[in-house]
Amino acid sequence: MLRCFDEQEDARLRGQELNLAIVDAADPDHVWGxxxxxxxxxxxxxxxxxCWLAPHARGRGVATRTLRLLAQWAFDSLAIARLELTCAxxxxxxxxxxxxxGFVREGVLRSHIRFKGERRDTVVFSLLPGELR
Ligand SMILES: CC(C)(COP(=O)(O)OP(=O)(O)OC[C@H]1O[C@@H](n2cnc3c(N)ncnc32)[C@H](O)[C@@H]1OP(=O)(O)O)[C@@H](O)C(=O)NCCC(=O)NCCS
Known part of the structure; x- marks a missing residue:
């Protein structure tokens, strides 16, 4: 289950950012990520x-389900035409x-970000409507 953070409401209302807690549906006070x-x-x-998960919540499909839900919502409700995911x-x-x-790997952005006092490459993926699996 996904829940909004109250303190992030301004960014959500400005249409810039949506930060959600991933919680156990049976115990909503139990945060997974x-x-x-x-x-x-x-x-x-x-x-x-x-998406970030606490170590105890990894390896059982929670991140996959979360990304699918969020991507579907972004395509349907915000009419997003290109969704990016970047990582190390x-x-x-x-x-x-x-x-x-269903994200497609597009390539490596060299020396893309500052990380722990150095510069680091980033891998970039994208997902277009109709590609979600
Ligand atoms: C990246 C991260 C979110 C991925 O979490 P994860 O637990 O590996 O991902 P999932 O929840 O989708 O689990 C996938 C694993 O669960 C298994 N699994 C079990 N049931 C599953 C299901 N119903 N659906 C999908 N996968 C399932 C899969 O086989 C898979 O194992 P595999 O990777 O060995 O093949 C997590 O490692 C993390 O938080 N890392 C630190 C933060 C980070 O790097 N975030 C990335 C920023 S984008």
């Missing part, structure tokens, strides 16, 4: 998506989840 729709540009119909080149779990959902 967080999912975000960010860099939302409604004029260009683009957004990016990301060695983040195998994240890339597996992206490909399982």
């Amino acid at each position: 967080k999912a975000s729709l960010y860099d939302v540009d409604l004029d260009e119909a683009r957004a990016a998506v990301a 080149p060695d983040n195998v779990a994240s890339q597996s989840v992206a490909e399982r959902c």
